[in-house]
Amino acid sequence: MQKTDSPFVILFICMGNICRSPTAHGVMRHKVAARGWSERVHVDSAGTHNYHPGEAPDVRSQTHARRRGYDLADLRARQMVEQDFARADLILVMDWDNLALVQALCPPYAGHKVRRLTEFCQRHDAPVVHDPYYGGDAGFEAVLDLVEDACDGVLLHVERQGRRFL
Template identity: 40%
Template sequence: MIRVLFVCTANICRSPMAEGIFRHLVAQAKLSHQIETDSAAISPMRIGEPPDARSQRTMLKRGIDIADLRSREVRRDDFLRFDYLLAMDRTNQAYLRSLCPRGQEHKLFMMLEFAPSIGVAEVPDPYAGGEEGFELVYRALDIAARNLLAHIRQQHRLAPDEPPTDGKTEP
């Protein structure tokens, strides 16, 4: 099982959107039994809350429901549990680095490392703005999530789950 954790400040905008997009792509690729997703916050201020309503609306426009997600705070043991920890911005990355146990640094990435064509390093925080900011974030995260999945498939040689067969071929 490959485990992927998306991290932002409060875990109500960017990281649940990233998790939702990635989880959707994983399901489409029939890799849900091989890849697990989660998201977390560097701040405890919104623990237990669902994603921001604007995040949910942006995702629902694409047929992705993230209403089941709840904010949680990132923990030191997440570095032992997860294979990939993806920070949305440099502040998130710095916090994760301060929490990271020695020998686990290779698991830490910036989300937009997987979207170099965008030309920016950080996913902007849309919280203080309007709906258009959430649309912009969605587009950036979608590109990065697709490239992240391709990277994971290649690195771990993952193939889609095949339906069980009884050894017979269909006509």
């Protein structure tokens, strides 16, 4: 298998980058570290909108993630930028609106990189990761259930490709 010096970059996208995408970012970062891949796989997140630039993830997202052993405290919201399409190897969106917005911005060369996160779920059958922002605790737990499942699937996908970090 070919090795290179550039890491494999996974970018998670939701609307404001304060609930779903930072949760996925924190979960994936934890799973990558547990596999010893931190030097070979870079994880990032962003929002389609610039609603919360520089803000930490929603306190409810942080609380629920922390209960499962994931730390989101150092993450900060940002809006997706054009350079993300070139930099990322895989751009994983949370829902249909995110998908449409990202595809509308996506240059033709990068279209194959954009996927829904839930396409990688192994145990759950869900088309999207719903936004928990206006709901209660159950919504944040549902996000974590789907994200944990899908992140395992993403890592299997990347591993099966024999990509750059093996």
